[in-house]
Amino acid sequence: MLFKLAFVNVRDRWRDYLVLFFGLIISAAIFYMFEAIATNKALIQANISFKLAVIVFQFGSVLLGIITLVYIVYANSFLMTMREHDYGLFMMLGGKKSRLGLLIFTETLLIGLVSTGVGVLVGIGLTQGLSQLLMTQLGVQITKFTALNNTACLSTILFFVILFLVASIINQHKILHRPVLRLLKGNSEADKPMKVTVWRYIEGVIGIGLLAVGYWAMAKIEILQLMAIPIALVTIVLGTYFLFNALFQLLIYGLKTTNLAFKGLNGFTLGQLNFRIRDYTKMLSVVSILFALALGAITVGMGYHRIIPVMAKSNTAYDLAVYKQTPQATRLVHQLDLQEKQTYRQKIKGTTIYFVTDDFQKQPFEMAKVNKEKVSNHRLTLNQLKHSGRGQEQLLSLQTNYYELRQIKFVSQKEFQTIQAKPSKLVLIKTTGLAKSAKILNRIAKNQVSEIKNPQVTIDSLGGAYPIYQSANIVFGGLEFVGFFLGMAFLTMLASCLMFKILSGAQLDKRRYQMLNRLGTRQKLIRKSIRREIGVLFFLPGVLGVVHVLFGLKMFVPLMGNPYTNLATPFTIFICLYLIYYLITVLIYEKLVVPTVRMQF
Amino acid sequence: MNQNTVIDVQHVTKVYGKKTEKQYTALKDVNFKVRQGEFVGIMGASGSGKTTLLNILATMDKPTEGRVLVGNQDITKLDGNQVSDFRAKQIGFIFQDFNLLESLTNAENIGLPLTLQGAKKRKTNELVHQVAGQLGINQLLDKYPVEISGGQKQRVAAARGLISRPQILFADEPTGALDSRNARELLETLKQVNDEEQVSVLMVTHDPFSASYCERILFIKDGKIGEQLEAGDQKRSEFYQTILNKLGTFNDQGEDVDVI
Numbered sequence: 118m119l120f121k122l123a124f125v126n127v128r129d130r131w132r133d134y135l136v137l138f139f140g141l142i143i144s145a146a147i148f149y150m151f152e153a154i155a156t157n158k159a160l161i162q163a164n165i166s167f168k169l170a171v172i173v174f175q176f177g178s179v180l181l182g183i184i185t186l187v188y189i190v191y192a193n194s195f196l197m198t199m200r201e202h203d204y205g206l207f208m209m210l211g212g213k214k215s216r217l218g219l220l221i222f223t224e225t226l227l228i229g230l231v232s233t234g235v236g237v238l239v240g241i242g243l244t245q246g247l248s249q250l251l252m253t254q255l256g257v258q259i260t261k262f263t264a265l266n267n268t269a270c271l272s273t274i275l276f277f278v279i280l281f282l283v284a285s286i287i288n289q290h291k292i293l294h295r296p297v298l299r300l301l302k303g304n305s306e307a308d309k310p311m312k313v314t315v316w317r318y319i320e321g322v323i324g325i326g327l328l329a330v331g332y333w334a335m336a337k338i339e340i341l342q343l344m345a346i347p348i349a350l351v352t353i354v355l356g357t358y359f360l361f362n363a364l365f366q367l368l369i370y371g372l373k374t375t376n377l378a379f380k381g382l383n384g385f386t387l388g389q390l391n392f393r394i395r396d397y398t399k400m401l402s403v404v405s406i407l408f409a410l411a412l413g414a415i416t417v418g419m420g421y422h423r424i425i426p427v428m429a430k431s432n433t434a435y436d437l438a439v440y441k442q443t444p445q446a447t448r449l450v451h452q453l454d455l456q457e458k459q460t461y462r463q464k465i466k467g468t469t470i471y472f473v474t475d476d477f478q479k480q481p482f483e484m485a486k487v488n489k490e491k492v493s494n495h496r497l498t499l500n501q502l503k504h505s506g507r508g509q510e511q512l513l514s515l516q517t518n519y520y521e522l523r524q525i526k527f528v529s530q531k532e533f534q535t536i537q538a539k540p541s542k543l544v545l546i547k548t549t550g551l552a553k554s555a556k557i558l559n560r561i562a563k564n565q566v567s568e569i570k571n572p573q574v575t576i577d578s579l580g581g582a583y584p585i586y587q588s589a590n591i592v593f594g595g596l597e598f599v600g601f602f603l604g605m606a607f608l609t610m611l612a613s614c615l616m617f618k619i620l621s622g623a624q625l626d627k628r629r630y631q632m633l634n635r636l637g638t639r640q641k642l643i644r645k646s647i648r649r650e651i652g653v654l655f656f657l658p659g660v661l662g663v664v665h666v667l668f669g670l671k672m673f674v675p676l677m678g679n680p681y682t683n684l685a686t687p688f689t690i691f692i693c694l695y696l697i698y699y700l701i702t703v704l705i706y707e708k709l710v711v712p713t714v715r716m717q718f
Numbered sequence: 719m720n721q722n723t724v725i726d727v728q729h730v731t732k733v734y735g736k737k738t739e740k741q742y743t744a745l746k747d748v749n750f751k752v753r754q755g756e757f758v759g760i761m762g763a764s765g766s767g768k769t770t771l772l773n774i775l776a777t778m779d780k781p782t783e784g785r786v787l788v789g790n791q792d793i794t795k796l797d798g799n800q801v802s803d804f805r806a807k808q809i810g811f812i813f814q815d816f817n818l819l820e821s822l823t824n825a826e827n828i829g830l831p832l833t834l835q836g837a838k839k840r841k842t843n844e845l846v847h848q849v850a851g852q853l854g855i856n857q858l859l860d861k862y863p864v865e866i867s868g869g870q871k872q873r874v875a876a877a878r879g880l881i882s883r884p885q886i887l888f889a890d891e892p893t894g895a896l897d898s899r900n901a902r903e904l905l906e907t908l909k910q911v912n913d914e915e916q917v918s919v920l921m922v923t924h925d926p927f928s929a930s931y932c933e934r935i936l937f938i939k940d941g942k943i944g945e946q947l948e949a950g951d952q953k954r955s956e957f958y959q960t961i962l963n964k965l966g967t968f969n970d971q972g973e974d975v976d977v978i
Contacts, residue, residue: 122822122833129821206817209778210878211806212834213799297778 123223126203127231136620137192138232140613144185145236145277147606150244151178151599152269154251159262169588170255170595177599181606184410186280188610191403193225193284195617197292200224204292205300214293221292222285229281237273241265255594313370317363324359327352332668339675349669357661358402365657366394382638382646389629389650393622400618401658404611408662408695411607413669416687418600420673420680421593426551427492429586434483434494435459436551437558438515438580439544441568449561450546453554457483457547464538468523470516473533474499483547484508503527515545515580517569551586558583604691612698615658619651619702623709634712643711648703655699663688724885724918725752725775730784732770732941744770745781746941754885755916757909759923759932761961767941768922769890775920776811776888777801788886806835810879810917814891816871818863818878825850825859828877835882849877852914853907869900873907880911887911889921893928905931926965930958937964 127134154160155174207217245264252262292300331352338345369391378384394401435457439446450458459480464471481496484507502508509525516522528536548554562576562583577584633643673680732745744767752758762768773779775786777793785792788808796804805811818827826833828850829842850856855873858866863874872892879887889908893901909931912919921932929935931954935947947964949957 125821203819206819207830207834208802209776209805209811210831210834211802211804211882212831213802213836215799216834216836298773301778 120223123220123227126200126224127227134196134228136613136617137195138228138235140188140192140610141185141228141232142236142239143609144181144188144606145233145273146240146243147602148178148181148185148276149237149240149269149273150247150602151175151181152272153240153244153264153266156266156268156272157262169592173592173595173599177603181603182276182280184407184607184610185277186283187403188614189280189284190287191400191614192617193288194291195621196228197221197288199621201292201295201300205297205302208297209301218289218293221289225285225288226278226281229277229284233274233277233281236277237270240269240273251598255591255598313367317367320359320363321367324356324361324363327356327359331356332671335669336671338672345672349672353665354402354406357405357665358398360661361394361398361401361405361657366391369394382633382642385633386646386650389626389646390653393654397618397654400614401654404615405658405661405665407607407611407614408658409665409669411604411611412662412687412691413604413666414600414607415604415691416600416666416670416684417673417677417680418597418604419683419687420677421600422597423683424677425586425589425593427487428589429551429582430485430492431487432485432585433511433514433580433582434485435515435545435547435581436554437546437561437583439546439561439565440517440541441565442542442544443564443568446561446564446568449557449564450544452557453546454549455546456549457545459545461543461545462533462540463543464533464536464540465516465518465522466536466538468521469526470513470522470524471526471528471533471536471538473530474527475530477502477527482508482512484511499527515543517571517574517578517580519578519580545581551582555583555586555590559587608691608694608698611658612695612702615655616698616702616705619654620705620709623706627710627712630710631712640711644707647707647711651699651703651706655695655702659692659695722753723751724754724756724788725920726787727751727775728785728787730771730774730781730786732767732774732779733782744941745774748784748938748941748943750936750943752886752918752920754918755912757912757919757921757931757933759921759929759935760938761924761926761929761935761965762938763924766938768938771938772888772890772920772922776809777804802835806831807882808885810882810884810887812872812875812879812887812889812892814894816863816868816875816895818871818875820863822862823859824855824861824863824866824874827863827874828859828881830878831882845881846877849881852911853877853880867900868896869903872896872900872904876904876907876911880915880917883915884917886918886920889919889923891923891925892921893923893925898927901925901928926958926961929961930954935961937968939968 151174155171155178161168161171204217204221207220208214212220241264248262248264331349334341334345334348334352341348369387372378373384373387373391378387439450459476459482461476461480462473477499481498482502483494484497484502484505486493486495497505497508502512513519513522513525533540548558551558559576562579565579566574566576577588630643634640670680727748727750730745730748731743733741733743735741748771760768760771770779774781774794777796780794785794787793788804791804793804818824819830822830825843825846829846832842832845846859847856850859853873853876855870855877858870858874863871866874872895876887876892879889887908892908893904896904905928908919908921911917919932921928923929930949933949937944937946945964947957947960952960
């Protein structure tokens with residue numbers, strides 16, 4: 118019966134819970150997807166470099182886990198507020214605290230199990246649907262990719278059950294330590310509008326000061342090292358809170374005294390905001406931090422992807438070195454869209470590699486140079502090459518046994534023939550684009566590895582940009598993928614917090630809008646007021662979130678050079694999604710509170 | 719303590735607000751007794767302290783000073799599971815706004831106090847049917863609260879309050895949300911249960927008609943119990959008139975005070 122009571126409670130509030138469920142389901146689904154990819158045996162076997170990506174995906178899971186814990190605790194406190202009256206009634210009817218505790222525990226766990234279960238199912242679908250995209254992203258080809266993964270299922274369910282256990286303990290503690298009367302009548306109390314005191318101004322200054330320290334810490338990550346992250350975390354979280362608690366209230370207070378407040382429903386809207394902001398301070402802070410994390414994850418993820426070609430091409434001008442001119446290799450090379458192809462004869466004796474001068478005079482060697490994140494290629498004459506340490510280094514590095522070689526000698530054809538060693542040909546190819554040619558290059562590389570017949574030689578030890586591109590692609594492509602989905606998960610959670618908070622206040626607001634209606638306010642004006650009010654509640658944390666990201670990107674300067682290029686794409690995507698959430702909230706809210714012209718008494 | 723006394727309120731004072739803040743005294747040295755099987759009304763204007771008093775008697779609130787004896791127990795000193803057991807076994811409660819759970823059937827609502835105590839399903843069912851029969855609501859048991867009228871809801875709530883055969887039934891404005899016909903029916907029912915089961919009923923109301931069903935009425939004003947009215951041998955309609963007259967004098971006094 119107790120279980121039935123818990124079940125009925127959840128079922129009955131299904132619609133209220135839905136917004137929150139959505140956040141939980143998305144979080145569980147993405148968690149599952151990360152785990153399913155990170156623990157996929159087929160992927161790990163298919164590609165050695167994938168081991169690096171595993172770390173990226175596990176890191177993503179951990180980060181998602183931490184944020185989900187915060188979200189669950191927060192979301193649960195909402196749910197508990199809705200249930201307070203019922204629990205108060207149970208206590209009044211003589212329910213023992215231990216039994217009530219069990220009831221809260223069962224309810225919380227039930228929500229957890231349902232959302233995790235649905236989340237895992239969605240996650241399996243998501244993984245299956247996105248596997249092709251991911252494979253392309255990572256440049257990995259495997260035939261059998263199974264989205265259903267027992268390890269991932271188990272770890273997702275285990276992790277979320279633990280999260281909900283923690284949440285249910287917190288819930289129990291909160292409810293059972295409150296007097297019955299407060300529980301029974303808690304919701305009928307009205308919030309008091311905020312008064313402007315000197316302390317508000319001080320709080321505002323402290324908030325800005327804390328944010329400045331946080332931003333400074335992120336910019337100085339090279340000096341502060343790992344300490345920068347905890348410093349920034351604490352100061353930014355507190356700073357955001359103080360800022361919302363003080364500055365925006367002052368702003369509204371200031372606006373109220375201007376003429377603007379007397380136009381149309383502006384005064385009413387400002388009053389509503391003034392009323393709400395205190396109650397919303399915590400939530401707005403959480404939202405703006407989540408906003409920053411989400412947008413930051415997407416921006417950084419995309420940023421990493423952008424630097425892959427730069428990384429790959431910074432040490433060599435060529436895409437791949439071909440050592441064994443098998444018919445298959447030759448045929449594959451023909452299929453490529455070639456920009457450059459050089460063939461050099463070579464002999465290796467001890468630690469010295471011999472080349473023929475003629476070859477280099479006819480086909481000059483190209484060297485890669487990096488200047489301010491831009492890669493450029495330079496043709497070197499034989500003479501230049503002889504005097505360029507960097508050029509010779511790049512030529513040497515194209516060999517599979519690069520580390521055993523010490524020097525290069527350029528000799529005439531006659532001398533070359535007298536050297537007692539096996540002659541071979543080094544074919545260097547440069548295509549019109551790495552990403553475009555990646556598939557064929559991969560086949561050539563595989564062919565070479567199998568022809569060389571040396572167990573120590575893998576694709577990674579082949580010369581050229583492609584092997585580096587391939588492993589960088591797996592790591593950074595993984596990062597982009599993780600970044601994008603982390604961003605999505607954070608966005609869903611923040612939107613769900615915001616939507617839920619606004620919508621749960623709708624019942625109380627309904628009265629005020631009905632009053633406006635009775636006073637003869639036009640619906641158009643009421644709708645405008647609603648759009649503005651919710652707009653401000655979305656806009657403020659959004660703006661602060663963007664500022665956080667802009668300063669936060671400073672942390673990635675040592676890793677990415679200039680993380681500020683190409684901000685437009687991630688920002689546009691993100692802001693569009695955020696706008697959609699705004700519009701949905703407005704729509705639902707209007708449906709709930711805007712009275713029809715026909716009055717009901 | 720007299721064998722017949724079920725509630726003994728001794729020097730109960732309730733002060734709201736911390737010592738450093740502005741304090742508000744809701745109850746000042748309240749003393750009274752309720753006999754077993756007595757139907758007592760508490761009347762007073764809003765803000766007079768009648769709800770505070772009821773909350774203290776029902777262990778929802780604790781007095782700042784004084785004690786309340788029910789049986790031989792000081793209920794202001796109960797803690798944890800003792801409070802739960804007291805609420806579950808010794809008292810029943812009827813609220814103005816019913817406080818039924820919309821998601822449960824009426825039968826489940828009535829049985830809720832037993833369920834929360836962990837009683838067996840069969841036993842609960844048996845008792846639900848018994849009390850429902852007594853209140854004449856058997857035909858409502860399988861319906862949900864949304865499917866029945868306000869008067870019926872309050873009967874279901876009364877059944878819930880009575881299911882554990884309490885010594886005392888507290889009713890906080892039980893007719894406040896009902897029309898006159900339903901109110902009359904509910905009061906008749908309460909009176910009947912009061913007579914048959916010897917349950918003491920303590921009802922807070924500001925409605926003279928409801929109050930006329932009581933045997934004794936305590937008038938509470940500014941946190942103090944002022945006068946009492948006993949029905950004695952009067953018929954209900956006569957007692958009703960007595961109450962109206964009494965209330966009339968209160969209003970006169972009030973106006974006099976205001977004028978001065």
